[in-house]
Amino acid sequence: MYKEYKPNMAPFKNPMPEQEPLVRAHNFKEVAEGYTAEMAMDEAKRCLGCPTKPCVAHCPVNINIPDFIHEVALGNFEKAYEIISQSSALPAVCGRVCPQETQCEGKCTRGIGVDPKTKQPKEPVAIGRLERFVADYHNAHSKPEDIVRPESNGHKVAVIGSGPSGLTCAGDLAKKGYDVTIFEALHLAGGVLVYGIPEFRLPKSIVQKEVDNLKALGVKVETNMVIGRVITIDELLAEYHFEAVFIGSGAGLPRFLGIPGENLNGVYSANEFLTRTNLMKAYLADSNTPIQKAKNVAVVGGGNVAMDAARSALRLGAEHVYIIYRRSLEELPARKEEVHHAMQEGVDFQLLNNPVEIIGDENNNVKAMKVEVMKLGEPDASGRRKPISTGEFKEIEVDCVICSIGTSPNPLLRQTTKGLETNPHGCIITKTEGGLTTRDHVYAGGDAVTGAATVILAMGAGKHAAKAIDEEIMGAN
Ligand code: FAD
Numbered sequence: 001m002y003k004e005y006k007p008n009m010a011p012f013k014n015p016m017p018e019q020e021p022l023v024r025a026h027n028f029k030e031v032a033e034g035y036t037a038e039m040a041m042d043e044a045k046r047c048l049g050c051p052t053k054p055c056v057a058h059c060p061v062n063i064n065i066p067d068f069i070h071e072v073a074l075g076n077f078e079k080a081y082e083i084i085s086q087s088s089a090l091p092a093v094c095g096r097v098c099p100q101e102t103q104c105e106g107k108c109t110r111g112i113g114v115d116p117k118t119k120q121p122k123e124p125v126a127i128g129r130l131e132r133f134v135a136d137y138h139n140a141h142s143k144p145e146d147i148v149r150p151e152s153n154g155h156k157v158a159v160i161g162s163g164p165s166g167l168t169c170a171g172d173l174a175k176k177g178y179d180v181t182i183f184e185a186l187h188l189a190g191g192v193l194v195y196g197i198p199e200f201r202l203p204k205s206i207v208q209k210e211v212d213n214l215k216a217l218g219v220k221v222e223t224n225m226v227i228g229r230v231i232t233i234d235e236l237l238a239e240y241h242f243e244a245v246f247i248g249s250g251a252g253l254p255r256f257l258g259i260p261g262e263n264l265n266g267v268y269s270a271n272e273f274l275t276r277t278n279l280m281k282a283y284l285a286d287s288n289t290p291i292q293k294a295k296n297v298a299v300v301g302g303g304n305v306a307m308d309a310a311r312s313a314l315r316l317g318a319e320h321v322y323i324i325y326r327r328s329l330e331e332l333p334a335r336k337e338e339v340h341h342a343m344q345e346g347v348d349f350q351l352l353n354n355p356v357e358i359i360g361d362e363n364n365n366v367k368a369m370k371v372e373v374m375k376l377g378e379p380d381a382s383g384r385r386k387p388i389s390t391g392e393f394k395e396i397e398v399d400c401v402i403c404s405i406g407t408s409p410n411p412l413l414r415q416t417t418k419g420l421e422t423n424p425h426g427c428i429i430t431k432t433e434g435g436l437t438t439r440d441h442v443y444a445g446g447d448a449v450t451g452a453a454t455v456i457l458a459m460g461a462g463k464h465a466a467k468a469i470d471e472e473i474m475g476a477n
């Protein structure tokens, strides 16, 4: 327990100021507005500074949580930022999108038990909200010009992909003096952070600031460079003299349902729909990006991506948006907060419904989706109760279907790099904790290795790879 102030023993978190659900359902501005300094300091005083630090053990990058929160309680926000940035390269991103409820906050001592007054479960310290506050404070009070470029160590490393794994790997190596070039296939750096996660959850200016900070450290960012097409990995090593390559190319290849009607007009993968909306800014009135302005939309799937697609469809003007999911609310894999937000905004959850056909009109436009009503059986290999057919079918009238049932890594790099082995799911095989692949000097991490996962795990992989690359290059010199 800290001695400098009286702890705040309130059983619940300081609520997050948010836009009203019915207002925000029609705009792309950020939903959560962030704590004020007063709210952050008050919330920070709920932390008990537990000697066993259960929260730290459950943070995938082991941020020293009680220490940074203690500095917030004292009003030392820059000091808090320094502590976080020893472990995390993207705190403004992670504070917004990490699944804290199953990680640090899931193990917080303050979340144990029931409040006797309200009979509600007590809430953990709002670690994610405090992380976001600290990062936003720092970003508002710093400029890329303040960053001191480290002295060059004369070694060159290439990074493929500018998602959280690539950005982290590049940042860690640049801080050690490496000459790092990121090659990104799209026209803008940031990976899923810019093309997938919508503006209303993660403003793009935040990602841009992180990219600008990397550039200030000396990292070069080459966009519109599809490695495997424009240059191969072998050429990067042999002709361009990079001493190591890190692959952080993600898992952007969408899966489809494999049911009749998937080729009809009005069927999208969630990746295409979100890329058009976010990266290509289809939501702006003056945008040239074509996107269907649908009236009734069915989003198939129950993960974070499905919630993002559904909430984006609402904001683009759809009158009715359904989530079609074949299990129940309990098995829904999306973050609870995202599900809660989607429900508040009016998304209609059609649970225990399995799509069997997309029905078109005479012009091959989607007009309905046929679903089978399911019931739950015994748990399957994933531990979740298995959906079982009931033989009962129904039709839902929709003019747009968005498939959000998962993605896998794009096969391009495997196909164009001899000896780069992948598993049957197309994920790159790594042999060490540092992410060494089956090719010498080639490392990989993030979704390209694990399949679709989380920002923080991708960042962790980028960090481990940077360390391993540094050890390899320095060991050889
Ligand atoms: P990515 O972020 O996928 O970046 C890979 C980059 O590599 C891309 O920019 C791609 O264009 C580029 N690339 C691919 N191939 C090549 C090539 N051949 N040459 C050059 N560049 C190439 N995670 C959370 O923790 N919380 C969330 O709330 C959350 N929400 C999500 C919402 C959506 C819509 C999506 C799609 C994902 C979400 N995730 C979330 C998952 C998370 O974003 C990913 O796990 C994470 O971004 C993976 O990082 P990465 O660096 O491995 O790859």
Ligand code: SF4
Pocket (backbone or CB within 6 Å): 046, 047, 048, 049, 050, 053, 054, 055, 056, 065, 066, 107, 108, 109, 110, 124, 125, 127
């Ligand atoms: Fe603070 Fe909760 Fe971590 Fe304990 S578990 S140190 S109360 S954040």
